[in-house]
Structures are given as C-alpha cells and as structure tokens.
Amino acid sequence: MSSIACFDKQDVKLESVKSIFNGFFEIQLYQFRHALFSGGMSQTISREILERGHAVAVLPYDPVTDSVLLIEQIRIGAMASKASPWLLECIAGMAEGSEQYEDVARKEAQEEAGLELNELHFMTSYLSSPGGTTERLYLYLAIADLSEAGGVYGLESEGEDIKSHVIPYSEAIERLQSGEIDNAATVISLQWLALNKAKVLVG
Numbered sequence: 001m002s003s004i005a006c007f008d009k010q011d012v013k014l015e016s017v018k019s020i021f022n023g024f025f026e027i028q029l030y031q032f033r034h035a036l037f038s039g040g041m042s043q044t045i046s047r048e049i050l051e052r053g054h055a056v057a058v059l060p061y062d063p064v065t066d067s068v069l070l071i072e073q074i075r076i077g078a079m080a081s082k083a084s085p086w087l088l089e090c091i092a093g094m095a096e097g098s099e100q101y102e103d104v105a106r107k108e109a110q111e112e113a114g115l116e117l118n119e120l121h122f123m124t125s126y127l128s129s130p131g132g133t134t135e136r137l138y139l140y141l142a143i144a145d146l147s148e149a150g151g152v153y154g155l156e157s158e159g160e161d162i163k164s165h166v167i168p169y170s171e172a173i174e175r176l177q178s179g180e181i182d183n184a185a186t187v188i189s190l191q192w193l194a195l196n197k198a199k200v201l202v203g
Contacts, residue, residue, distance in 0.1 A: 011035035015044060026051040050133035057092035057139050057185040058105040059123075060115060061169070061193060062146035063201055068172050068193070069146050070186065071112050072163045073154070082182075088165070088175065090139075090186045091115075101138045109142065112153050113164040119143040121200065123192045128184065139189050141200065169193075 013033045021027040028049050033041045060069040070088045078085040093108035095101060102120050109115040123139040146166045154160025167175075175181045176190050193200070 006037075007035050013041070020048065048132075050135070052094070052133060052135050053097065054095045054136045054138065055092055055128075055185075056095055056101045056104040056108065057090040057137055057189065058109055058117065058120070058142050059090045059140070059186075059189040059193065060109065060113070060117065060142040060144040060146060060149075061200070062144055062166075065146060065166075066169045067146055067166050068169055068190075069113060069115065069144070069149055070165050070167055070172065070181075071153075072165060073161060075183070078183075087183055088181050088186065089183055090189050092137075092185060095138075102140065105140045105142070111155055112160070112162050113149065114151060114153050115144060115146075115149055115164075117142045117144055123189060123196075126184075126188065137185055139185060139192070141189070141193060143200070169197075 011034060015031045015033065016029075018029045019026060020029045028051050030047045030049050031044055033044055036042055061067075069091070071091055072086055072088055074085050075087045076085055078087055091105070091109050091112045093104060093111070095104050098104055105120060106117045109117045119142065121141040121143070123141055125136055125138045128135045128137055149166050150164055152161070152163050154162035172181070172190055173194060176187060181187060181190065
C-alpha cells in the first residue's frame with residue numbers, strides 16, 4: 001500500500017503552547033505554522049486544544065451466552081442532541097499517564113461493573129477528535145463470564161452512578177443499528193466484534 005501522507009512532525013513549527021484553563025480538563029493554546037501542499041509554510045494558526053490524556057475502553061463478551069456487558073450512566077454533553085443523556089457504553093476510563101492499558105481496563109471493569117477480567121484482546125486505537133483534543137482511545141475486547149454480572153457500581157468520590165447491563169449480542173447490534181448506541185468507543189467496539197466474532201470464537 002503506497003503512502004498518502006507526505007508530511008510529518010518535522011513539517012510543523014510550534015511557536016508556543018500555553019495553558020489557558022486548568023479545571024476538570026485542561027485547555028492549551030497552540031500557535032503553529034505548517035507546511036502547505038502547494039509549497040511553503042502557512043501563516044501562524046491558533047487553536048485551543050483540550051488536554052485530557054488518553055483513555056481505555058473495554059467491551060466484555062461472554063461466548064457461552066453470546067452476550068455483552070454495557071454500562072449506563074449520565075453523559076451531560078449528550079443533552080445537546082439526545083432526548084436522554086443516559087447512554088449505553090463500554091466500560092472506560094482515563095489512562096492517567098499509564099501505558100499499561102490492559103491494567104487500566106481491568107481496574108475500570110472492577111470499578112464500573114464489579115467484573116474481574118482475564119483474557120483481553122486488543123481491538124484498535126483511534127484519535128477521538130484530533131482537531132480539538134490530543135486524546136487517543138485504546139479499545140479492548142474481554143472474554144468474560146457474564147452469568148453473574150449486573151448491578152449498580154461506580155466510585156462515589158468521582159460522582160459515578162453506573163448501572164451495568166448484560167445484553168444479548170444480537171440485541172446490542174440492533175441497538176447499534178437503530179442509532180440508540182451512538183458514542184464512538186461503543187460503536188467501534190461493537191462493529192469490531194461483528195467483523196471479528198468468528199475469529200474470536202475460534203481463538
């Protein structure tokens with residue numbers, strides 16, 4: 001496969017990076033110039049970038065019952081475009097500087113669903129919205145026994161009120177296809193499972 005990208009980091013000149021807000025999230029002001037496709041360099045561009053670190057998401061799947069576990073919690077940003085801001089999602093959490101992403105997945109599964117994870121399969125990673133944030137997500141599929149799963153979890157200290165649901169795989173795909181499940185990490189994880197389910201079962 002031939003390369004399409006003709007530029008790399010050396011073709012960007014960072015003039016300054018300055019923190020302009022530091023609360024629940026941090027916002028930094030980037031000022032930079034970059035190489036142009038037509039040659040030469042751009043004028044200085046200013047962009048406010050959300051610095052929230054990287055995140056890990058995990059989709060538990062039980063091949064015995066052909067079911068998945070999804071969690072439900074309030075996501076206030078969804079109020080702008082949805083009737084209900086309570087979303088069905090994968091288990092997820094911030095890596096907080098760690099590159100031990102499997103350990104993060106296991107910790108979050110315990111906190112958000114009371115679930116012990118063993119077998120993890122890396123699915124993919126992606127940039128969530130690179131025009132406005134540095135965040136990259138790392139997605140995992142967990143082979144898990146979901147026969148006793150379910151309940152209400154979350155850390156009170158972090159304002160979490162999380163309900164876990166064990167859902168037949170076919171129902172999860174129906175909810176995906178209907179548009180009910182519409183947050184990126186869960187959409188990508190369920191689509192990955194749909195594409196790779198036979199390989200996962202053989203493995």
